[in-house]
Amino acid sequence: DSGVTQTPKHLITATGQRVTLRCSPRSGDLSVYWYQQSLDQGLQFLIQYYNGEERAKGNILERFSAQQFPDLHSELNLSSLELGDSALYFCASSVFELPDTQYFGPGTRLTVL
């Protein structure tokens, strides 16, 4: 158990809908990262927050957004969902602002029908 929690574990929804994925980092970690894992794209970095502020953006679509709250948990919002958004979404956390050892949550499997 990494200490990073993610909810829900599974999510099934329809095209065009909006969903919110939630992540709680390990106690004491200030950085939260979001990744998308799919068979064809591999593990893709989406976005990083550090202590409530956005620090880096990767291959994140405009339909996706995220935020980190004062209690350091983070939410990833996915809207206008398309079939191709079906994937595993991972959250990871680390202590520092610069990417160091990251501890991954169990992931949320999103299926868009």
Next chain:
Amino acid sequence: AQSVAQPEDQVNVAEGNPLTVKCTYSVSGNPYLFWYVQYPNRGLQFLLKYITGDNLVKGSYGFEAEFNKSQTSFHLKKPSALVSDSALYFCAVRDFSSGAGSYQLTFGKGTKLSVIP
């Protein structure tokens, strides 16, 4: 730009034999290298990392990795494979030089390790 290559999609090894999972990288400065393992339906677990120092890094579960600067490689090794080592292994890199290259970790596409009883 930084990049990671895992040239083998799958590696098969007999239980008890030594295993090697290959990784090569490209960064403009000094590399900060990681290995992660992913078991089915689980998140990635940290195995080991290299920043500087000894080229042979020891990690969790008996794994080790050898950093080779001249060959820009960071191969993962274990002297004696277990069936329970069967999983997906990811190599990742970041440019350690401040201000150089990408700010984030770049992951390889993963190598599926199958240990055959």
